[in-house]
Amino acid sequence: MFFAGLKHLTKSTYLTQTGRTIKSASAQAAYHYLTRTGQFSQRKSNEVIEFEQHGNMPSWVKLDHANFWKTADLYEREKGRIATTVVIALPNHIRPEQRIELSQALIQELCDQHQFPYSAAIHRHAGSLSDIDQPHLHIMYSERGLDGIERSPEQFFKQWNRKAPERGGTRKLTADVLGYGRDHIEVFREIVEQQINQILKKYAPTKTIEIKGEMVEVPSLVSRLSTKDYNTQYGKALKEVPMIPPYLMYSKDEDDMQELDELKTMIQEHRRFNIEEMYSEYYEAHMRLKAEKQRHYSASYFDDPSPF
Template sequence: MYYFDLRHNLKKVKSERKNTRRNKFIHSSKAGYHYITRTSHFSMHKQNVEELEYTASANMPNWAEDNPEFFWNAADQYESMSKRTSTHITIALPKELSKLKRVELSNQLIHEFCGKYKMPYSFAIHSHIASIDDRYEQPHLHLLYCERSIFDGIERTPEKFFKKYCYKNPEKGGAKKITADVLKLGRYQISHYRKITEKVINNFLKLYAPVKEVEIYGIKIEVENKVSCLSNEDYNQKYGTNLQDVPQIPRHYFHSQDQEIQDKVHRFKTSIKKIRETNLYEIYKNEYHLELSKKSEYQNETTYTVEFEESEENNFEC
């Protein structure tokens, strides 16, 4: 299992706009760009707890080639009301891969989702210490892309780029949108993308990090390094396991100074660690018992050796 999230940023009609920072952030592609690249008003955001490992943009029209911010601002400004200005995908990346390999992996994923369709995009790789277990880092990919493709090579002004596409005379309309429906994915887009993500990640892991170490009930074991796109429910049905869903801690709890809330966070963390360890056991129970058996055999051999040596010493003294 791994984290995968896909959300669309919409241009809301004026009557639906709310004067709240949250609503403005959710529906603004420009703000989304600044958030993932840690620029503008997000330049100091999470500075002490999160690292910006890498960021880049590609497939931009000529007028935004050297200024991706201009492109995302134009998307917010010129896209039709209630239409999507961008799509934001967030994917957890394997911590066992090096930073360079994480960039390579991200580029491969981006190619599958939007690169091969010549869609404009910006992406960033962030990494921070896990909020539940501070022994591990949590690298993740943020991908922001526009469904309008530059594939036809037609030069369009910013305003024209986001107009409705004209099938009979493409040069008279905006850039064509390659949506999930155009790709014949429809409502299955997310499940399809999750399968692609599983395949790409596992190919990289097989090449560069085929095994990983996990700790279950105090026993450290090496296991095959693989991810699955299945939900816990589907995984249980397929493999006969009993995986449990991990509860989510409300984000604002982490920043609260209220002692009562901090006590809740502590209880949450304790519960989550137990569930995660139980889930690891469900997935790797065979490897766990094999390692346990090896340790038991080693201890028996060691005990026998010590007893034998002591017996020999006693016989020699006699």
């Protein structure tokens, strides 16, 4: 199993009772979060940006990548998608340069093949439940794939003109246009699964994990299946691991803090149980081999004819 999330940012505004206009989504803000610039320049003390890359930008962007997303906020139509954001958990038992190779393969599949303008970065910091590094890839892209036609910033985000593409904006290659339709999330997760497993097969086909106090070597491949589907396919009884609501992570309310502690304990217990359940055959094989080695050692010791 792995974490991979995809969501769309939609341009919309609303008026407060005082008449102030509020934007509910901002591609520029998402860009600054991804790159840890602007209002997000004060990163976590233990956070590392392992990688940053931008691509498929219109010529008018030049080297100011933030300008593309600022312009999307400005010129995309009201209630239109200004960006799609992706977060993908990356293996933490491979080297940083191997994670970069994986990230570039994911960018190729998700963005480059459609010429989607994108910004991407790998963030690495300790997880909220342990001191173990949790590297993850952020990608944000525009569905307006480049088509070779030069357009001004304003025209770029106008509606596409089927009969005269050069007169309209850049066409949005939505999931429906690409033929994914309602299967978009499944296609996305399948791409992620394939790319992660290709890298793991190449660099780290196995990993060593602790099960009941024993260090056991197990396959390091991932599965895109849900917990329910995994249990059905492999005859397991994995438990659902809940997500921590963001408001709990930062709340100072005593009841919320207690709920957070209880939730963290549950998550750790479920993860421990799931590891034991997923790799029970490998643990049993490990224990059989350990017992066999112990018997062999004991037999060799007592058969040794050398005098004391």
